[in-house]
Amino acid sequence: MSYVHTRLDYAHGRPLGSVLLDPGPERDELTTFADRCLRALGLRDGAFHLEVIRRPGGELVFLEVGLRPGGAQVPFLHVDLYGIDLFAEAFRAALGLPPLWQPPSEPVGPRAGGWLIYPTPRELPGRVVARTSPRSAVPEIYHEELPALGQVMTGPGSYDEGCGIFRFRGRSAAGVRAAVHTAMEVYGLRTERTEAVEAHG
Numbered sequence: 001m002s003y004v005h006t007r008l009d010y011a012h013g014r015p016l017g018s019v020l021l022d023p024g025p026e027r028d029e030l031t032t033f034a035d036r037c038l039r040a041l042g043l044r045d046g047a048f049h050l051e052v053i054r055r056p057g058g059e060l061v062f063l064e065v066g067l068r069p070g071g072a073q074v075p076f077l078h079v080d081l082y083g084i085d086l087f088a089e090a091f092r093a094a095l096g097l098p099p100l101w102q103p104p105s106e107p108v109g110p111r112a113g114g115w116l117i118y119p120t121p122r123e124l125p126g127r128v129v130a131r132t133s134p135r136s137a138v139p140e141i142y143h144e145e146l147p148a149l150g151q152v153m154t155g156p157g158s159y160d161e162g163c164g165i166f167r168f169r170g171r172s173a174a175g176v177r178a179a180v181h182t183a184m185e186v187y188g189l190r191t192e193r194t195e196a197v198e199a200h201g
Helices: 007-011 025-041 074-082 086-094 173-186
Strands: 002-004 016-019 049-054 060-066 112-117 126-132 141-145 165-170 188-193
Touching: 002 173, 007 016, 016 173, 025 049, 025 060, 074 086, 074 112, 074 141, 074 165, 112 173, 165 173
Parallel strands: none
Antiparallel strands: 002 016, 016 112, 049 060, 112 165, 126 188, 141 165
């Protein structure tokens, strides 16, 4: 997957997205690089996520690897587009059980997809006073989670608790990336600073 903006941008209040790569030289290069990294670290089986940075000259640089499924909307995309439950497969690998998923008997065409998440407001607590769905303008969106009007955001948030979560599918990575950018342009979201909400038990 290739990021739209960076995780540092997300920490500073900008939306974060990611797009699955199309089959081709770039994905092949990254697959080979991932295999080399996993072999060097002795990671033999199980779901994993690998973070890589590409330098301006094209060199791939290892950032981190985790022996677990990726975060944000990554596991959901794999179920939706490929029928692969990464958490179930990780659990089975940990127990030494064979994987549930099997490659299809006949090749299937490319399945492009991606995701976009909006962070919580910079000023907290923040109340959602307006928000509009971008789905009518972005047909590639097949799943969205919008904050409720009046909802008060009190924490710094996470990839699972933001001010908008969207999943995309399309014919190509370029098309999905364009859809992600369009969604960022048309998504209407407005929050305002509010007083802290007291918890009652």
